Amino acid sequence: METGRIIKAYAGYYYVLSFERDVVYETRLRGRFRQEDIDFYVGDRVEFSIIDEDEQTGVIEELLPRSTKLDRPAVANIDQVVLVFASQQPELNYELLDRFLLLVEAYGFEILICINKVDLVGLNEAQEALADYEDIGYRVVYTSAETEHGLNRLTEELQGRLSVLAGPSGVGKSSLLNRLSPEAEMDVGKVSQKIKQGRHTTRHVELITLDNGGLVVDTPGFTSLRIDFIAERELAYFFREMREYTGQCKFNDCLHSSEPECRVKQALEEGEIPQSRYDSYLSFLSEIKGEDNQW
Numbered sequence: 091m092e093t094g095r096i097i098k099a100y101a102g103y104y105y106v107l108s109f110e111r112d113v114v115y116e117t118r119l120r121g122r123f124r125q126e127d128i129d130f131y132v133g134d135r136v137e138f139s140i141i142d143e144d145e146q147t148g149v150i151e152e153l154l155p156r157s158t159k160l161d162r163p164a165v166a167n168i169d170q171v172v173l174v175f176a177s178q179q180p181e182l183n184y185e186l187l188d189r190f191l192l193l194v195e196a197y198g199f200e201i202l203i204c205i206n207k208v209d210l211v212g213l214n215e216a217q218e219a220l221a222d223y224e225d226i227g228y229r230v231v232y233t234s235a236e237t238e239h240g241l242n243r244l245t246e247e248l249q250g251r252l253s254v255l256a257g258p259s260g261v262g263k264s265s266l267l268n269r270l271s272p273e274a275e276m277d278v279g280k281v282s283q284k285i286k287q288g289r290h291t292t293r294h295v296e297l298i299t300l301d302n303g304g305l306v307v308d309t310p311g312f313t314s315l316r317i318d319f320i321a322e323r324e325l326a327y328f329f330r331e332m333r334e335y336t337g338q339c340k341f342n343d344c345l346h347s348s349e350p351e352c353r354v355k356q357a358l359e360e361g362e363i364p365q366s367r368y369d370s371y372l373s374f375l376s377e378i379k380g381e382d383n384q385w
């Protein structure tokens with residue numbers, strides 16, 4: 091039995107990249123999966139048997155355990171979310187960055203921040219703009235899809251993992267993807283001719299294969315920016331720099347806004363929590379409470 095990962099699903103066919111060799115097999119599901127009503131997602135790891143080695147066809151026999159699942163786009167086993175923002179054009183919107191960070195924290199994915207278009211402001215200014223976030227402990231890479239600055243570092247961060255890009259439009263997500271895998275537009279990596287079939291009809295999510303074994307979802311994730319599924323009580327927990335203080339306030343139901351003897355606000359005054367992060371927190375809190383819903 092072979093093992094591999096579904097990198098594309100189309101019209102009842104599942105394209106499985108073998109873990110043992112650099113080959114994509116065109117597979118179908120064993121009939122019993124239809125009766126059992128099991129869904130297979132792009133990103134799923136499967137066991138399959140080969141029907142014809144020359145034709146690269148096979149049958150999926152088993153679904154292997156799934157670690158995570160994202161719904162839009164539907165992708166299983168994502169290892170990390172790469173939050174792409176631009177240092178200029180569009181100007182870096184911190185509250186929007188905090189909103190994406192909150193969403194990804196709430197989903198529990200690992201996070202990499204990618205600041206693109208550093209050619210427009212210079213590396214120093216781009217790094218200063220993210221200093222608070224690096225202090226909080228977020229990993230940040232600085233790139234330019236234009237000059238290729240930082241693309242090696244970004245590629246390293248993608249190595250051997252399944253990543254999805256997210257971020258506002260216009261920041262350079264598609265430009266970065268095209269740089270990382272120039273063939274992606276015509277072909278999924280270098281792996282297969284078969285996969286081209288059906289490409290020009292309906293768009294389906296697929297995984298782009300990088301030379302270093304990294305896989306990147308070809309469609310951005312986290313397109314809905316609604317945060318109202320998050321409870322008031324857990325909001326501060328998703329702000330990493332607030333987390334450690336949340337249990338130390340005078341009132342144990344403290345929401346860290348206007349309550350007295352709040353340990354979070356003390357940390358804010360002592361400069362342990364950046365003011366702009368706290369402002370985002372308050373803004374999200376009133377949104378979750380239903381006082382201000384703009385999304």
Ligand code: GDP
Nearest residue numbers: 206207209234235236259260261262263264265
């Ligand atoms: P997306 O909406 O996030 O996919 O953004 P695009 O990849 O479509 O890029 C939006 C615009 O920004 C395009 O005109 C790109 O040419 C431009 N762009 C992308 N990356 C860079 C960069 O690193 N530097 C500069 N100066 N422009 C960039």
Ligand code: ZN
Nearest residue numbers: 339344346352
């Ligand atoms: Zn408090």
